[in-house]
Amino acid sequence: MKLILAPMEGLADFWVRQALTDVGRYDWCVSEFVRVSGQLLPPRVFYRWCPELKQGSRTRAGIPVHVQLLGSDPACMAENAARAVELGAPAIDLNFGCPAKTVNRHRGGAVLLDEPDVVHAVTAAVRRAVPSSITVSVKMRLGNEEDALAVDNARAVEAAGAAWLTVHGRTKRQGYRPPAYWDRISHIREAISLPVIANGEIWTPEDARRCQHESGCQDLMLGRGAVADPWLVNALRDEGRATRWEDIPPVLSRFLADVIGTGTDAQVAGRVKQWLSYLRRQWPQAGVLLEQIKRESDPQAMAPFLAAPMSGQAASE
Structure with missing residues (x-):
């Protein structure tokens, strides 16, 4: 079974990939997409979206990072794929799934699924x-x-x-609204001989087992569910222990220490709050902690709350 960390634009950037792969046993992860539009991009653009290129294309824990490209021009996509490989990319992933309106208006992402000939042309050009x-x-x-x-x-x-081929079990129109239609991935898997990886709406080990059963896919790509439970990937590997709330604050504390100085204080504080918003899906303690720091914009002032979180019992009182 292969388990992969998804390329989540605006969420799973370098810092989140680093934090999640510090604790989670992924086979590889995929960068946020590098948008290709009519020109050969300079190295700094690739380094912006995939800083791991400067460290052997691996996260701090040594997990490989594949570079994802998004665009519709075969020649330009091919040229930029070659550039990414020159910079150290171990693999290239092509994005035909992004539902963002801005991207789709410029013939990128999921809108290209109306044109299988373009999907073929781009993929073939990059492969060559x-x-x-x-x-x-x-x-x-x-x-x-x-x-x-x-x-x-x-x-x-x-x-x-x-x-x-990785397939997210929803159309662009369906966005991220539950459910994901894992059974429809099975029709794709049965029609081709390529390995197919299932993706979409996997939040728990139970979701993962149902996805595997309905899609017929053994391999899974984890997205927002991995952010909501950093140990989800390990639970799927049958390591025998569910995540405890006590495991979470040390991850957030290290994440905060890593991201301080990478943006304004308000931006850094917002990153921690964003993560807590996902974590409260499973842990009420995360909601309590978020309430305590939601008006705080100084990352240094947030650190003590993460270092000394309430116990599960106190949080439920």
Whole structure:
């Protein structure tokens, strides 16, 4: 079973990838997308979205990081894929799943699923542009407005020479609203011989088992569920212990120490609050802690709250 940390734009950046892979046993993770639009990007752009390129394309814990590209021009995507590999990318992932309106208006992301020929052309051009030792993979949704072309897109990806395909079990129109339609991923898996990785709405080990059963996929990509429970990936590997609330504050404390100085004080404080918002899905203690610091914009002032969190009993009183 392969377990992969998803490329979550605006959420799983370098610092979150670092924190999650410090404690979670992932096979690899994927960077936020590097947007390609009509030019060969300078190295600084790749380093911005994937700073791990400067450290052997691995996180602090040694987990490989694949570089994701988003765009619709085959030649330009190929050129930038070659640049990413020159900078040290161990693998290239192509984004045909982003639902953001700004991206879609410029013919990027999920809107391209209406054009399987473009999906094929981009994937094939990138595959030709990088050495055979570099894997090229694709991440897509079931479709743009509907999923009628899901199998066509999957076959286009396979014919273009991709090594595997990750499928988020919703269309662009469905966004991130539950449920994810894992059973529809099974239709794609049955239509192609490529390995298929299932993604979408996996929050718990129970969700993961249902996803595997309904999709027929053994391999999973974890997204927001990994942020809501940093040890979810380990639970899926049958390590035998559920996450305890007491495990969480040390992760947040180290994360805070890492991100201080990477933005304004308010931005850094906002990062911690954002993470607590996800954590409170499972732990009421996170909600209590968020209430205590929600008006705080000084990261240094937040540190003592993370260092001395309330116990589970106190939080429930």
